[in-house]
Amino acid sequence: MRAGRSSDGASPRRPPRPATLLADISPLREYPAYRRLWVGETISALGSQITATAVLLQVFAVTRSSFQVGLVSLVALVPLVAGGLFGGAIVDAVDRRRLAMITSGGLAVVSAAFLLLTLVGAVDDAAWPLMCLVAVQSALLAADQPARRAMTPNLIPLEHLPAASALAQIGGTAAGVFGPLIAGVTVAAGGFSVAYAVDLVTFAAPLYGLARLAAMPPRGGGRGAGVASVAEGLRFLRGQPVLLMTFVVDLIAMVFGMPRALFPALAEGRFGGGSATAGAMYSAVAVGSLLAAGLSGPLGGVRRQGLAVVVSIVLWGGAIAGFGLAHDIALGLALLALAGAADMVSAILRNAILNVATPDEMRGRLQGVFLVVVTGGPRLGDLEAGSVAAVTSPAFSVISGGLAGIGCLLLVTAAVPALIRYDAKAALAQARERSSQPPASAAAASAPHDRTEAPVVPRPSGGTSRDTLDPSA
Template sequence: MSSFNALRHRDFRLLWIGQLISITGSQMQLVAINWHVYLLTESPLALGGLGLVRVVPIVLCSLAGGVVADAMDRKRLMLISQSVMLVCAGILSTMTALGHESLWSIYLLTAISSAAVAFDSPARQAMLPSLVPIEDFPGAVSLGLIVFNSAMIVGPSISGLLLRNYGPELIYGINAVSFIAVMIALLLMSATASRQVEAEKPVISLAALKEGLRFVWRTPIIVQTMTLDFIATFFASATALLPIFADKILSVGAGGLGLLTAAPGVGSVVTSLIMARLGVPRKQGKLVLASVAVYGAATIAFGLSRWFWLSLMMLAIVGASDTVSTVLRQMIRQLVTPNHLRGRMTSVNMVFFMGGPQLGELEAGSIANLIGARLSVITGGVGCLIAVVIAAFSARSLIRYEGEVAEANTVPRGSDQLRRSAEFLPELNAETTVDSRESSLSDL
């Protein structure tokens, strides 16, 4: 069965199209902000600071965002968070057009937007399994990555072209308008698309937060995938330094910066299409480790490259390997988590998934300030490979995970599929875990 079958479902299709438009605008703004800060400061440390102001609100707000996503109507929560991001982009566009922008105002508005993401992302990811049947869920994950990575190609490329002739204020304005697409999609979705079973809804409280944390920490395969993701992206995140590579090392300017930023998206889209067509492979745990190893090796090669075409190729490989890892990790986590805990699990994952790259940007900027951009990227790739070696000897649950998702998803709900998922939750009471997952899967 083709993974593109997920597009047959109206609510998923609406959200998929809305996200394609919105994320394209966000990727355009990402390039514009990096270039804007570089023009204002010409400082690697200031570029790294963008990572810090993005990650701090996520760390502070994401756990609360997960609790709210499980307790509140997820569609309504997304409408609120999308509105906040629209306002932030609009203010940034206006301030820049009037010449009132400063480094600290850019930092502040970026931080507010990141806080909104901390509520939006758990709601969106937790809602996803409710938009498609369980047999189409792996395809929905792959298609979601196709949206993100297509936006990574189109957004930066358009942004690079516009920055040649216009200021960043135009791009910020386009991003503000793009959020309306998701808001329209949410309003057109059926009323039951994001509705949770009332008995499953937690009260917004510290106890609900502790329940989510307890589930995550007692599920080894979730902890292992999150930790590996954080360490790998912390060391091998080179995004913040791309303006320096474009300007000083490769001498390709703003247009080249757009292509460099888009290159990982090219590799990711090609890989996502292949995975969506072929389905989920076996020996998924080992494949996650292998893909992270390729990610680190390609990062090293990018740092060593002095040729623009080779740099583009290495960044495309970075995107391709990251996509393989991301699809498998997200699928594993969502399928072993009961519906009423998915928002909280996703919020914990956000600390790792988004914290790694953003703190990695700060680390890369700080190291680049001391030893230069090229050595910063190279040493980061080496750190990523070391993390893979350590995981290969210590992450036993991940290594032995060989879930045959395509076959498992064809069996009746609540049968062998659930028991196979429960095998990776040894510290939890097996009967309770399987029963709760049966309940959540029957709602999909």
């Protein structure tokens, strides 16, 4: 029997490990509040991917510069870093549901602004208005994403968190597969305004899912959202070497091995295509990620999770370097898909470590740091790739980035071997021993006289000193 109270009120049990390759979808079946939240986030992520791809294509169309495409990510990085740290502190101080509704509404306004500026021709000759909107969007996301991720452990039991991580990755990567494709097709068929209009429509789904939830303040009461709160979260992270290393190795992989800023130039210069070809390249990484997430069942049995993360990142770097050598578009897309599959395995296992390591009162701040890493790393990678390509060539930038990432990864793991020594089974046993409460079991169910749903609170209270064992990006 799966964890969580069944429909007849039976006591919960720990769910059996999946016996097949397929991902465990029981959280979607058994917890309606989590299901609506997941559906809303997936649809919203689809719209976000459409706009993110359309902005990169539009900047390249206006400037004809890969460096300017990379600069878009730098513009987004500054508010993301600051907002991720302080946004996570805000998440730990206020009602997370209300905060997510406010930030989602703000993001919808930004998408409407992308549409309006394009319709009136304000970005026909200059890319800076687009970059300004990207900065605002990034600042809002810095609070929106940690708030959503911090809610998930209160909607499902602890035993289902690895499965929920894989499901979040499936939703996000499905959006990554179809979003860029839709962007490429809609831009080619109807222009950039059509792509932005589709994104705007998608905001209805996440707002509906949030509206059906009850209030969800941090467990144990809110805390301050200032510098002291941020510092407390960073001190906690500093005392967790395995958790800290999961952030470091992901940064290395993304900073050196993320070539997406070069896709428009490679689509035209090497593969002889246009926006549709570039969209296919953006989607290829997500295709591999989606396949790996869909076949993620055996990952629950991986005991040496840290070592598996390192191996996955080595495969990522090697596939990216191979993509830089490819001259056939089919081979190039296959290598990008392989890279995406390796990155997905790394993401699922890194999330497994994060979920067990972090108590609820720290979850917003640690998710803020997580957001800075998983979104800031690729943006730094865009800048690095575009800068190297500007002084050499796009192909050299891709190849050197993949190989440099492997080299740096091996150096840091040799210097700090805690990650490759990490034992997931022992860490989970220690986490259970530390808990002062048995795993809770109440499933999220609709209130009889209200349209909201009360959250499940399945996690043990935990302390501030945790060993490490869970986006979901």
